Amino acid sequence: ETGVTQTPRHLVMGMTNKKSLKCEQHLGHNAMYWYKQSAKKPLELMFVYSLEERVENNSVPSRFSPECPNSSHLFLHLHTLQPEDSALYLCASSLEGALDEQYFGPGTRLTVT
């Protein structure tokens, strides 16, 4: 247990659905991240929030919409996804600063049908 939780753990959705992934950290961190992990590909950084402000958006399609209402919670809102968006979505958190490692949640396994 790393102190970062993600819900749901598994999600199956159709291409016309709207759903949200939730991440919560209990570590007192002030930076949060969304990563996408696809089979046989390196982890892809999607979004970075620092002190609740989005500081990085790695050319992610607009069908993915992040939200960070406070330093402990991070959401990823999904709509009109494509089958190639099926992947493991990982949330991570850290203290703001280059020296600190990131702590990862268990991920949400997303399948788009």
Next chain:
Amino acid sequence: AQSVAQPEDQVNVAEGNPLTVKCTYSVSGNPYLFWYVQYPNRGLQFLLKYITGDNLVKGSYGFEAEFNKSQTSFHLKKPSALVSDSALYFCAVRDPPMDTGRRALTFGSGTRLQVQP
């Protein structure tokens, strides 16, 4: 731009033997280097990091890594492998804090470690 290479998709080792998982990096300045492990159906777990100082870094579960600046490598090692070490291992790099626009890590593609009993 920073990058990380893990040249081996899979490493096989017998239980009790030493193991090495390779990682090379490319950054514009002095690197901050990390190793993570991922067990099936789990997120990544932090193992160890190199920031500065001693080139041999010790981490969790008996793992260690050696920073070699001339070879731009940061190989993960363990003197005696366990079957329970079987997992996916990721090397990651982060540029030093001068690059304030880049806070996240760049990960390698991962190496699957298989330890046979």
